[in-house]
Amino acid sequence: xxxxxxxxxxxxxxxxxxxxxxxxxxxxxxxxxxxxxxxxxxxxxxxxxxxxxxxxxxxxxxxxxxxxxxxxxxxxxxxxxxxxxxxxxxxxxxxxxxxxxxxxxxxxxxxxxxxxxxxxxxxxxxxxxxxxxxxxxxxxxxxxxxxxxxxxxxxxxxxxxxxxxxxxxxxxxxxxxxxxxxxxxxxxxxxxxxxxxxxxx
Amino acid sequence: xxxxxxxxxxxxxxxxxxxxxxxxxxxxxxxxxxxxxxxxxxxxxxxxxxxxxxxxxxxxxxxxxxxxxxxxxxxxxxxxxxxxxxxxxxxxxxxxxxxxxxxxxxxxxxxxxxxxxxxxxxxxxxxxxxxxxxxxxxxxxxxxxxxxxxxxxxxxxxxxxxxxxxxxxxxxxxxxxxxxxxxxxxxxxxxxxxxxxxxxxxxxxxxxxxxxxxxxxxxxxxxxxxxxxxxxxxxxxxxxxxxxxxxxxxxxxxxxxxxxxxxxxxxxxxxxxxxxxxxxxxxxxxxxxxxxxxxxxxxxxx
Numbered sequence: 001x002x003x004x005x006x007x008x009x010x011x012x013x014x015x016x017x018x019x020x021x022x023x024x025x026x027x028x029x030x031x032x033x034x035x036x037x038x039x040x041x042x043x044x045x046x047x048x049x050x051x052x053x054x055x056x057x058x059x060x061x062x063x064x065x066x067x068x069x070x071x072x073x074x075x076x077x078x079x080x081x082x083x084x085x086x087x088x089x090x091x092x093x094x095x096x097x098x099x100x101x102x103x104x105x106x107x108x109x110x111x112x113x114x115x116x117x118x119x120x121x122x123x124x125x126x127x128x129x130x131x132x133x134x135x136x137x138x139x140x141x142x143x144x145x146x147x148x149x150x151x152x153x154x155x156x157x158x159x160x161x162x163x164x165x166x167x168x169x170x171x172x173x174x175x176x177x178x179x180x181x182x183x184x185x186x187x188x189x190x191x192x193x194x195x196x197x198x199x200x201x
Numbered sequence: 202x203x204x205x206x207x208x209x210x211x212x213x214x215x216x217x218x219x220x221x222x223x224x225x226x227x228x229x230x231x232x233x234x235x236x237x238x239x240x241x242x243x244x245x246x247x248x249x250x251x252x253x254x255x256x257x258x259x260x261x262x263x264x265x266x267x268x269x270x271x272x273x274x275x276x277x278x279x280x281x282x283x284x285x286x287x288x289x290x291x292x293x294x295x296x297x298x299x300x301x302x303x304x305x306x307x308x309x310x311x312x313x314x315x316x317x318x319x320x321x322x323x324x325x326x327x328x329x330x331x332x333x334x335x336x337x338x339x340x341x342x343x344x345x346x347x348x349x350x351x352x353x354x355x356x357x358x359x360x361x362x363x364x365x366x367x368x369x370x371x372x373x374x375x376x377x378x379x380x381x382x383x384x385x386x387x388x389x390x391x392x393x394x395x396x397x398x399x400x401x402x403x404x405x406x407x408x409x410x411x412x413x414x415x416x417x418x419x420x421x422x423x424x425x426x427x428x429x430x431x432x433x434x435x436x437x438x439x440x441x442x443x444x445x446x447x448x449x450x451x452x453x454x455x456x457x458x459x460x461x462x463x464x465x466x467x468x469x470x471x472x473x474x475x476x477x478x479x480x481x482x483x484x485x486x487x488x489x490x491x492x493x494x495x496x497x498x499x500x501x502x503x
Contacts, residue, residue, distance in 0.1 A: 015214045019266045022226045026264070029233045030407045030422040059230075061223050118351035122231040122240045145236045145383050146422035148405075174385060178234045191234035193383065193422075 006076060008043040010057050010084040021058040025180070028189035033142045033151030035134055035188050045076040047102040050185035052128055059126075060085040060098050067096035067113075067125075071103040099127045104157045110169045113177045121174040124192065132157030134183040144194040153188055155181060163198035170195055202270060202305055208296035215262040216294040221245055225263040225418070229409060232420035237382025238350070239333050244416040254287055254312055255413030257329035261310050264325060264409070265291060270298045272306035277314040277455065277472035284312070303475050313376070315397040317454050317476040320406035322423065328391040330412035333419060335379040335389040355387045358430065366435050375440045381428045382421055390427075396439045396455045401427040444469040449480035450487035468492070 011017035017039060024036040040050025041057065048056070060066055066087045068078060078089055090096050093112045101107045107129055116124035137156030140163060143149075158181075169176045169192060176192030190196060208214055215222065221243075228242040247255040265271065271291055275284040279301040287310060288299050300306055303318040310327045320326060336346045339357045349355065358379060365372045372378075378395035382388045390398060391410060401408065401421060408421040421427060431437035442456045447468040454476055456469040468489055471477035481490070 015219060016267065018219065018222070019214070022222075023264065023266055026226075026229065026233065026407075029230050030420075059223060059227055061220060063220075063224065064227070119347045120241075121235055121238060122228070124231075126230070145425040146233075148403075148424040174235050174238055178230070193234055193236060 007080060007083055008041070008045060010041050011054075012042070014057070017054075018058045021054045025055065025058070025187065025189065028180075028187055029146075029178075029191050031146045031151075032144065032189055032191060032194040033147060033153050035153070035186050037185050038187055040185055045080045047071055047075060047130070048077050048080070048100075049102075049130055049182055051182035051187040052100060052102070052130055054185075055128055055180065055182070055187070056081055056085055056098075056100070060087045062086045062088070064097040065090045065095055067091070067093045067099040069099075069101040069103055069106060069108075071106070072100055093125075096125055097123075099125055101127065102130045104129050104131045105159050107159060107162075110165050110177050110179070115169070115172050115175040115177055118175065121176070124175060125177045126180065127177050128180045128182060129158075131155045131181050131183050134181060134186045134188055139199060141197045141199055142190070142194050143197075146191075147194070153181075155183075155188075163196055166190065166196045202298050202300040202302070203292065205267065205298050206292070206296040209293045212294045214295055215265055216247075216290075217245065217259065217262045221259075222263045225259055228418045229260065229263065229420065232409070232418050233407070233422050235386075236421050236425050237380075237386030237388040237419060239388075239412075239417040239419045241416055242418050244413045247413065248290075249286070251414035252331065253283060254310070254329040256411030256415075256418070257310050257312070257327050257413075258287060258290070258411070259413060260327045260409050260411035260418060261291065261308060262294075264327070265295050265297055265308060267295075267297065269307045270300050270305050272300050272303060272309045272475075273311075274309065274314055274316070274473075274475075275312045276457070277316070277476075278474045280474060301475050302479075313392045313394075314455070314472060315393060315400045317471070317473045318479075319400075320404055322405040324406040326406055326408050328393075328408065328410045330389065330391040330410050330417070331414070332377075333389055333410065333412040333415050333417040335377075335387050350386060353385060355381075358387055362430060362432070366432070371438075372431070372435065378437075379430050381426075381430060383425050384428075387430070388419065388421075394440065394455055395429065395437075396441050398427070398429045398437070398439060403427075442469055445487060446471045446477060446480075447487045447489040448492060449477045449485045449490075451477070451480055451485070 038054040040054035044053030113125040133156040179190040303316040429437040
């Protein structure tokens with residue numbers, strides 16, 4: 001498929017692909033710790049990985065202001081996201097409904113994103129963070145709704161204070177932000193209801 | 202099971218437009234992240250009146266994909282008007298396979314029952330909800346009930362249950378019996394019989410709730426604590442008619458009472474038609490086995 005001004009295409013079959021991607025994200029969110037694989041667009045602009053691009057095409061639109069970290073803002077991704085999602089980009093993390101970060105090490109504190117209100121906790125942001133790898137590396141223990149007993153995920157590339165930051169977010173419950181970790185086409189969801197602890201400190 | 206087919210090209214897949222589906226999908230993900238909390242959503246008009254399952258249909262439409270197998274029940278029955286209409290609707294606008302068998306289904310849309318067959322991982326059950334607010338009969342103002350949920354201030358509900366006991370000696374709710382989800386939100390389980398409440402607790406299936414007229418979506422993720430409200434000295438007691446199914450003899454299923462003549466004749470039958478048909482096929486026979494109500498399944502080729 002030819003591209004206009006270097007703009008690569010979105011989903012090949014938007015209706016079916018969005019449905020498949022949503023079901024994968026729903027599965028991941030209802031069973032935290034489960035790694036799902038998304039069929040993303042063929043050539044998402046760097047540094048967007050397949051899963052991050054697929055989440056954007058599935059859930060982001062004109063109703064959801066989007067915050068991007070510096071790593072994503074630097075490349076061709078902002079215009080790709082504007083074109084395919086029709087979304088507004090915002091510089092202030094606290095006014096974003098979705099936030100995408102390609103550089104997990106430089107992720108701002110979760111407390112800078114909107115955590116919803118006591119009456120409307122659903123307005124809390126969804127933060128999609130790209131990590132170097134899922135399934136290997138630093139281990140996190142998960143408990144909470146959706147998990148029979150405990151679940152374990154391993155990630156590489158999250159900043160050291162993530163578990164503590166995520167614990168502070170969990171204390172706000174039912175307010176809070178929901179975190180989605182992606183690596184390439186793989187995705188794991190850490191909704192606010194999940195208790196995350198780090199056995200390795 | 203009906204075969205997979207092409208969907209009616211005059212409609213978008215699943216009837217709803219893509220932006221509506223995105224809006225519902227975002228609401229569903231937040232609902233799963235905050236178990237039992239009612240997420241407001243911009244409910245659309247569907248091609249049937251509010252009160253006939255428009256909320257459940259919108260949730261189903263946003264969830265359903267080409268590989269799904271859909272089952273629709275109305276009070277446990279696959280063959281009643283509402284269930285048949287909704288099943289045909291989705292067969293037409295999505296082309297998905299449909300079934301009456303609980304074990305074959307990946308998505309089950311239900312009005313007021315949970316199937317007797319235990320649900321499994323990977324299944325999604327979508328409830329049609331008339332009134333999502335468990336506190337509404339006690340407090341008519343939305344601003345107030347929302348504040349009560351925000352503060353987890355559920356004293357009013359406990360007073361209502363206490364007054365039931367003081368007046369009648371027991372909690373008199375037999376359906377739409379309020380539950381506490383994940384120790385945080387009091388939630389209306391939709392008008393399922395209290396008999397079905399224990400099935401929600403730690404269910405391996407994902408439970409989604411849609412209220413079209415009231416414009417709310419909520420959810421219970423798998424393996425989540427769902428406790429029916431009660432008191433230490435008046436524990437929760439699921440209600441069931443103390444009879445056996447007259448067709449299949451089941452002594453542990455939820456029963457419907459059917460009046461059979463004008464001289465006081467009546468029979469009790471499983472409300473879950475699939476469960477009852479399975480048991481009859483397995484050779485179980487009740488008091489009135491062979492009765493005209495015990496017709497074979499509609500989707501059986503025989």
